[in-house]
Amino acid sequence: GAGVSQTPSNKVTEKGKYVELRCDPISGHTALYWYRQSLGQGPEFLIYFQGTGAADDSGLPNDRFFAVRPEGSVSTLKIQRTERGDSAVYLCASSLKASGGRTDTQYFGPGTRLTVL
């Protein structure tokens, strides 16, 4: 079946601009996660949703970052006033349910590579 998809695959923007990154989770998965991966590092947790609500947004670095999931399926990560330090690969993952606990598998998309010039 279809996996997690992310669009665009690449995004180049200028410092100070606004960007939106989209994630389509696996159908039927109620939990959705965003991670950020800088070059040479492992992914870092940003936020996760259970259904439509953000259950944990403790990884968002500052108030320029915001994510929504209005209908409990597709999610959008929004970054305002982008900075060069925001350049990274943004990964999305989904799982059957966040309450699945410590054995629940996360399925990752291919990521969006964001470059801020």
Place this chain on the structure above:
Amino acid sequence: DAKTTQPNSMESNEEEPVHLPCNHSTISGTDYIHWYRQLPSQGPEYVIHGLTSNVNNRMASLAIAEDRKSSTLILHRATLRDAAVYYCILRDQYNFNKFYFGSGTKLNVKP
């Protein structure tokens, strides 16, 4: 978050077994040990997980030390497609949705 320690890189020959170690000396009794891997230009993918007993699946085996302070991911016959960064992750009962990946082990497989 409970932390893990892995070697930065390892090398293996194709068709030979590979043992990827992970230390997690601060693991608690209810933490699950998960392994994910990330192939070049892809998102991470699940490999295997375990709690106390050794585990096998079609991709790999997971050997867990008796005191659970370390574990080893075993690829029985490495292929070129196994070249990836391998992450050992602990999932506790309170923050199991927040994966802490660390830097992982970059596995290079030589033909």
